[in-house]
Amino acid sequence: MMRYASDGRPLPTPTDTSRPFFEGAREKRLVLQRCPRDGFFFYPRSHCPSCLGVDWQWETVSGRGSVHAFTVDRVGHDPALASQVPFAVAIVELDEGPRMSANIVGCEVDAVSVGMRVEAAFEDVDDITLVRFRPCGD
Amino acid sequence: MGKRAAAIAGFVEWTPQRVWPKPTFALEAAAQLAAEVLADAEIAKDEVDSFLIGGLPESPMFAPSALAEYLGLRSNFSEVVDLGGATAVGMVWRAAAAIEVGACETALILCPSLPPPPPPDIGNSMGKLQMPAYLGGDAWGSPQGQFELPAGLAAATPSFAMVASRYMDRFGLREETLAKIAVQERHNAQANPQAIFQGKPISIEDVMSSRRVADPLKLLEIVMPCWGGGALVVTTRERAERAPHRPVFVSGFGEHLTHKSLTYAPDLLESPIRLAADRAFAMAGVERSAIDMASMYDCYTITVLLTIEDAGFCKKGEGGAFVEEHDLRFDGGDWPLNTHGGQLGMGQAGIAGGLSHVTEAVRQIQGRAGEHQLAKVDLAYANGTGGMLAEQSALILEGA
Ligand SMILES: [Zn+2]
Numbered sequence: 186m187m188r189y190a191s192d193g194r195p196l197p198t199p200t201d202t203s204r205p206f207f208e209g210a211r212e213k214r215l216v217l218q219r220c221p222r223d224g225f226f227f228y229p230r231s232h233c234p235s236c237l238g239v240d241w242q243w244e245t246v247s248g249r250g251s252v253h254a255f256t257v258d259r260v261g262h263d264p265a266l267a268s269q270v271p272f273a274v275a276i277v278e279l280d281e282g283p284r285m286s287a288n289i290v291g292c293e294v295d296a297v298s299v300g301m302r303v304e305a306a307f308e309d310v311d312d313i314t315l316v317r318f319r320p321c322g323d
Numbered sequence: 324m325g326k327r328a329a330a331i332a333g334f335v336e337w338t339p340q341r342v343w344p345k346p347t348f349a350l351e352a353a354a355q356l357a358a359e360v361l362a363d364a365e366i367a368k369d370e371v372d373s374f375l376i377g378g379l380p381e382s383p384m385f386a387p388s389a390l391a392e393y394l395g396l397r398s399n400f401s402e403v404v405d406l407g408g409a410t411a412v413g414m415v416w417r418a419a420a421a422i423e424v425g426a427c428e429t430a431l432i433l434c435p436s437l438p439p440p441p442p443p444d445i446g447n448s449m450g451k452l453q454m455p456a457y458l459g460g461d462a463w464g465s466p467q468g469q470f471e472l473p474a475g476l477a478a479a480t481p482s483f484a485m486v487a488s489r490y491m492d493r494f495g496l497r498e499e500t501l502a503k504i505a506v507q508e509r510h511n512a513q514a515n516p517q518a519i520f521q522g523k524p525i526s527i528e529d530v531m532s533s534r535r536v537a538d539p540l541k542l543l544e545i546v547m548p549c550w551g552g553g554a555l556v557v558t559t560r561e562r563a564e565r566a567p568h569r570p571v572f573v574s575g576f577g578e579h580l581t582h583k584s585l586t587y588a589p590d591l592l593e594s595p596i597r598l599a600a601d602r603a604f605a606m607a608g609v610e611r612s613a614i615d616m617a618s619m620y621d622c623y624t625i626t627v628l629l630t631i632e633d634a635g636f637c638k639k640g641e642g643g644a645f646v647e648e649h650d651l652r653f654d655g656g657d658w659p660l661n662t663h664g665g666q667l668g669m670g671q672a673g674i675a676g677g678l679s680h681v682t683e684a685v686r687q688i689q690g691r692a693g694e695h696q697l698a699k700v701d702l703a704y705a706n707g708t709g710g711m712l713a714e715q716s717a718l719i720l721e722g723a
Binding site: 196253254262263286300 | 456461462463464469470471472478480484485486493535539584585591
């Protein structure tokens with residue numbers, strides 16, 4: 186069951202496992218788990234998806250990456266977001282390796298392209314902070 | 324020479340419709356499908372000792388026992404398969420494998436997808452088709468609910484659109500090439516009286532000028548959800564040989580999955596269909612060049628293009644050229660694809676939409692395709708794609 190912001194947007198509900206990610210975002214830091222054998226992984230998990238180890242640590246990463254793939258939603262596939270169209274959704278490949286999906290903000294939707302360099306942009310919405318990405322020079 | 328232990332003996336396929344005239348519970352629809360498919364195969368109900376379903380809204384828990392009780396079945400192998408668009412293909416090979424190892428002898432594959440009657444205390448929304456935007460991803464604790472849905476990555480179209488965007492960047496695919504898939508499938512639908520888009524052919528220009536939904540995908544590259552239903556009977560070779568139709572052996576099969584959200588696919592452009600198809604072809608001992616027709620899951624045009632590549636009919640990155648060079652039409656095409664019009668032309672009736680790709684292959688092999696019958700079909704490739712290019716199942720079907 187999703188919950189919604191005062192402006193109607195769908196919001197995440199952190200679990201005990203994912204809470205450090207959202208706490209980091211509130212401090213404008215992108216924090217990911219890093220397994221000592223397999224490196225960074227995303228989304229937050231109880232166990233490393235490569236080795237099922239639990240000796241991972243949270244670490245702050247650069248927040249930089251590249252648009253791996255994207256689309257511009259013209260209709261609002263989530264009816265809660267229908268009033269926000271058009272908006273860009275991308276799979277961003279972080280420089281540290283993992284991929285995450287996020288909105289691309291800070292540019293026209295038609296300016297988004299595969300390979301575009303982006304950096305994390307943190308947006309406080311009610312009691313949570315959403316991680317989005319915006320274009321950056323390199 | 325592949326597996327010959329189990330064969331499809333009969334089918335039924337209901338004509339997809341946007342509005343279904345009579346609300347029907349899944350139990351009721353399953354009973355009707357069972358009656359019709361057993362009549363088609365001329366197999367008695369008492370011979371059935373197995374069934375496979377994709378869930379049962381009237382009994383979310385204990386679904387198999389609820390169905391056995393309602394239909395009066397005595398089942399030795401009862402499965403709920405949960406693979407989205409790959410569910411029906413997954414059901415066929417599970418049934419064939421169960422028959423081969425002796426777990427059962429005759430299995431019903433039941434894919435009802437009708438609107439249930441509304442509960443009496445709720446407003447009348449009879450027959451209205453509404454896909455839930457979150458597809459269950461909003462459950463408490465779901466990674467999707469925390470990391471995908473807040474970005475607007477809901478339903479399926481935006482994910483497939485992202486695959487198309489990446490493919491275009493990597494391999495230079497033209498939008499007109501994807502449009503050709505929709506146009507030629509729609510052409511095939513013109514000869515299928517059960518296709519929702521019969522009587523409505525389209526052109527490349529129609530596709531290109533249709534509404535942009537999620538760039539680069541446009542409305543006419545996207546399946547239309549419908550109500551409907553379908554069923555198969557899978558039985559032993561011996562029993563199938565005593566049925567009225569040409570037995571269709573489940574000669575090879577494979578299945579693969581790695582992820583739910585596209586974000587975490589190991590490779591966006593290397594779908595799990597490759598491993599599913601490789602296993603199916605190897606099991607059947609069949610070369611790609613021997614296939615008479617392909618029946619590929621087609622929720623979107625880009626799905627077909629990736630499937631042509633990943634199922635091994637051409638090299639990675641050459642799918643665009645393949646589509647440009649080949650004629651996919653049933654009437655004279657050199658590489659007939661989705662001769663029933665695919666789901667793009669026929670409509671997507673829930674998991675029965677995925678079943679339509681198997682059913683069409685069976686129909687062609689049994690020589691029952693009427694107006695869209697191909698001259699010779701002994702060997703067919705059929706596959707299903709579930710979720711966000713996630714669940715993948717493949718079949719090699721072979722006429723006896
Ligand atoms: Zn590890």
